[in-house]
Amino acid sequence: MKGQTKLTTLDNGIRVVTKNLESFDSVVLGYWVEAGGVCEEESNCGISHFLEHMAFKGTTTRTAKQIAEEIEAVGGYSNAYTSKEVTAFHAKVLKEHKQVAVDILSDILLNPTFAKEELERERGVILQEISQTFDTPDDIIFDHFQGVAFKNQSLGRPILGPVEVVSKISADDLRRYRTKYYNADNVVFAAVGNVCHDEMIESANKYFSQFSKTKTPTHDTTYRYVGGAYSDKRPLEQAHLILGFNGLPSSDSDYYTMAIFSAILGGGMSSRLFQEVREKRGLVYSIYSFSSSYKHNGVFGVYAATSADKLSELSDVVSNELIKMRGVITEKEFNRTKAQFKSSLLMSCESNSATCEQIVNQTMIFGRPLSHNEMLEKIEAVTIEDVQKLTDKILASNASVVTVGNCDCEKILPVLKANGIKVTA
Numbered sequence: 001m002k003g004q005t006k007l008t009t010l011d012n013g014i015r016v017v018t019k020n021l022e023s024f025d026s027v028v029l030g031y032w033v034e035a036g037g038v039c040e041e042e043s044n045c046g047i048s049h050f051l052e053h054m055a056f057k058g059t060t061t062r063t064a065k066q067i068a069e070e071i072e073a074v075g076g077y078s079n080a081y082t083s084k085e086v087t088a089f090h091a092k093v094l095k096e097h098k099q100v101a102v103d104i105l106s107d108i109l110l111n112p113t114f115a116k117e118e119l120e121r122e123r124g125v126i127l128q129e130i131s132q133t134f135d136t137p138d139d140i141i142f143d144h145f146q147g148v149a150f151k152n153q154s155l156g157r158p159i160l161g162p163v164e165v166v167s168k169i170s171a172d173d174l175r176r177y178r179t180k181y182y183n184a185d186n187v188v189f190a191a192v193g194n195v196c197h198d199e200m201i202e203s204a205n206k207y208f209s210q211f212s213k214t215k216t217p218t219h220d221t222t223y224r225y226v227g228g229a230y231s232d233k234r235p236l237e238q239a240h241l242i243l244g245f246n247g248l249p250s251s252d253s254d255y256y257t258m259a260i261f262s263a264i265l266g267g268g269m270s271s272r273l274f275q276e277v278r279e280k281r282g283l284v285y286s287i288y289s290f291s292s293s294y295k296h297n298g299v300f301g302v303y304a305a306t307s308a309d310k311l312s313e314l315s316d317v318v319s320n321e322l323i324k325m326r327g328v329i330t331e332k333e334f335n336r337t338k339a340q341f342k343s344s345l346l347m348s349c350e351s352n353s354a355t356c357e358q359i360v361n362q363t364m365i366f367g368r369p370l371s372h373n374e375m376l377e378k379i380e381a382v383t384i385e386d387v388q389k390l391t392d393k394i395l396a397s398n399a400s401v402v403t404v405g406n407c408d409c410e411k412i413l414p415v416l417k418a419n420g421i422k423v424t425a
Contacts (some may be wrong), residue, residue: 005359005369006197012213013185016204017363018197019355027098027193028352029200030090030105032360034188035181037084038154038294039219045154046126046161047177049082050169053126055089056080057118059111064118067104074100082159085294086364092353095194099203106207109182114171123166130160137240137404138286138305140232145242148230148400149299155223184208186216188363192356222296227398229425231409239308239405243318243416244301246397250293250365254393256341256378257386258300261394262289263337264387265325266302270336272321273302283314295365300394308407315412319419325391329384342379345372399423 003020010016036048056078057064071078076093078101089108091101133139143158150156160166189208191200225246248258266273266289277283287304302322306314348354349372359369399421403409413423 004197005371007363007368008197008201010184010201010204010208012208012211013183014204014208014211015188015363016197016201017188017190017359017369018195018200019192019352019359019369020195020197021193021352021355024193024352025094026092026352027095027101027191027195028090028092028356029098029101029191029195030088030189030356031109032086032088032188032190032364033182034086034186034216034219034364036082036086037157037159038221039181040154040157042157042165044165044169044173044177045157046159046166047169047173048087049159049161050122050126050166051174051178052080052082052087052089053122054114054119054174055108055112057122058113058115059107060113061107061111062104067108071101071104076101078104084155084159088360090356098191098195102203102207110208110211112178114174116171119171123169126160126166127163130163130166133160137234137236137238138303141240141242141303141402141404144230144232144404145244145301145400145402146299148228148402149225149244149246150223150297151226151228153223154221155294155297179212179214181216182212183214183216184211185213187211188360190356190360190363192352192359220296225297225299225397227400227424229401229409229413229423231402231407232404233408234405236405237307238305239311239403239407240303240305241311241314241318241409242301242303242400242402243315243322243421244299244400244402245394247291247298247300247394248293249296249298250361251295252293252298254386254390255293256375257382257390258291258293258298260334260337260341260379260382261325261387261390262291262300263341264329264333265289265321267337268340270333272324273304273318276321277304277314277317281313281317283310283317287318299400301400308405311403311407312412312415315415316419319416319421322391322395323420326388326395329387331384334384334387338379338382342376345375345379395421397422
């Protein structure tokens with residue numbers, strides 16, 4: 001399954017990256033635009049996500065229904081997503097139908113109409129999506145966390161945008177944003193599966209030859225991590241908590257150290273947090289650590305939920321386990337975590353969707369896909385001392401403490417501070 005990965009930059013600037021997996025009957029392909037939440041101002045927050053929704057709502061040659069019917073008629077499916085730094089449009093089809101997918105995806109990329117009726121209908125859908133997120137505490141807490149970590153900055157604003165802004169976004173706003181960021185030099189076209197690189201180059205030249213060659217403005221901001229405390233008080237059965245810190249950018253030399261650090265602390269059933277907080281004390285049903293990396297910034301955190309009267313105890317245990325990462329890390333747990341991480345990397349090769357995401361992200365970050373041997377070598381090079389040093393680096397930052405539920409995070413700040421966690425609200 002370790003097929004050959006190839007990267008070619010077309011004359012107009014589009015990067016085409018493929019990985020040939022001959023044993024697969026399917027192909028995942030699509031285009032990834034380096035434009036997301038970080039490209040927005042407060043006045044148009046949510047426009048990247050709105051544009052993603054509108055891409056499937058009609059072109060100059062297809063209606064929204066025709067777009068859906070044509071991809072499903074060959075047994076395939078299409079989807080899209082918006083993140084802080086990327087908007088992606090992709091499809092999965094059997095190998096014999098890959099040109100159908102390329103044709104449809106290129107059409108929605110190049111020829112959207114933003115028809116008024118479709119725009120207003122989709123606006124309603126997005127407003128419902130915002131309401132759904134607000135009603136889901138283990139979703140909305142991450143928006144709050146991002147806002148505390150990067151206060152009053154685009155990296156801290158929600159991807160979906162606020163209701164008052166989304167309610168006013170117009171077709172002209174979408175066109176202006178698209179003209180600014182949807183240019184050839186800002187796009188990666190990728191395909192993974194039973195696919196030939198030269199064939200994808202030919203398809204890209206055919207379908208994307210008229211793509212805008214306007215130079216996309218460089219978006220190279222290093223955001224200022226702030227931290228602090230925030231409570232979203234509401235009558236819930238559980239108190240949801242995130243205890244977070246400044247993290248690492250995607251290209252940082254300690255990127256894999258962070259992954260191992262997070263896995264040891266809260267990455268699975270054998271992790272320290274799961275064993276201590278859930279198995280030993282029965283304080284939670286769900287607890288895990290996470291690390292999110294961006295071009296020049298990153299965050300690390302722990303999420304958990306418990307009853308409001310147990311929140312102080314939970315905070316005490318979680319912060320103590322964080323501090324303990326400075327101390328003894330046994331060879332047994334370290335090697336076990338490394339093995340899990342390497343296995344996860346290799347097993348991801350069995351998914352062309354995961355592989356496609358991986359080679360696209362690496363192309364955007366490093367300018368090329370990395371080989372599995374390169375990644376495995378980086379993982380293997382991480383030492384216990386590296387993890388312990390990273391603990392000091394993480395804990396040196398001002399914590400971001402966020403709660404959602406019938407609770408107040410101000411009441412747990414003394415507990416955190418007593419355990420050595422820096423918190424300045």
